[in-house]
Amino acid sequence: MCDQSTPFVDEPATDPALLRTLAAAGLPATGRFLPKAGWVSRVWVGDEYVVRLSNGQFRDSFRHEATVVNLLAGSEVPHARHLAHGDGPDGPWYVSERVPGRTIYDVWSAADSHTRQAMIESLGFALRALHRVPVTTDLLPPWLADALAGKPRAAYHPPVVSAALADVADWIQERVALQN
Numbered sequence: 001m002c003d004q005s006t007p008f009v010d011e012p013a014t015d016p017a018l019l020r021t022l023a024a025a026g027l028p029a030t031g032r033f034l035p036k037a038g039w040v041s042r043v044w045v046g047d048e049y050v051v052r053l054s055n056g057q058f059r060d061s062f063r064h065e066a067t068v069v070n071l072l073a074g075s076e077v078p079h080a081r082h083l084a085h086g087d088g089p090d091g092p093w094y095v096s097e098r099v100p101g102r103t104i105y106d107v108w109s110a111a112d113s114h115t116r117q118a119m120i121e122s123l124g125f126a127l128r129a130l131h132r133v134p135v136t137t138d139l140l141p142p143w144l145a146d147a148l149a150g151k152p153r154a155a156y157h158p159p160v161v162s163a164a165l166a167d168v169a170d171w172i173q174e175r176v177a178l179q180n
Contacts, residue, residue, distance in 0.1 A: 017090040025084035025095045054092040060142040062094040076129035
């Protein structure tokens with residue numbers, strides 16, 4: 001989306017979970033990695049790789065993602081190549097190649113309207129290309145298969161749900177105080 005590089009710390013990776021994941025993927029534990037926060041995974045953006053460690057909330061999500069990403073090979077869909085995934089002592093993990101650029105999350109607020117329009121158009125082209133990729137009818141994310149089978153699941157964005165519940169509780173407390 002943007003041609004600026006992600007800034008890296010000048011120190012080698014030392015996080016034990018990151019080092020275990022790189023070893024499990026058969027990758028060298030060299031290079032610099034920038035930790036990034038996420039709702040359902042820990043992420044480290046490296047010079048060559050992006051390493052994600054799931055909190056396990058979505059069953060088999062990285063296996064499903066690997067299947068989908070492998071279907072994109074040779075298509076016009078821009079994507080990072082899947083390198084490895086698996087389960088380890090720290091939970092499910094996924095490693096992909098690093099594609100240069102920055103996330104929309106990082107650049108959107110500072111982008112002018114022309115740049116935002118270009119980002120939206122770029123997403124539209126990617127979605128159009130994605131919809132041209134043939135898939136089998138049984139290619140469902142495991143959590144969607146669970147939902148269709150009637151199995152309960154947690155909300156997709158727990159921090160958002162928690163914040164909404166807190167707002168509702170505050171709203172009720174304000175009104176209860178008015179009745180007294």
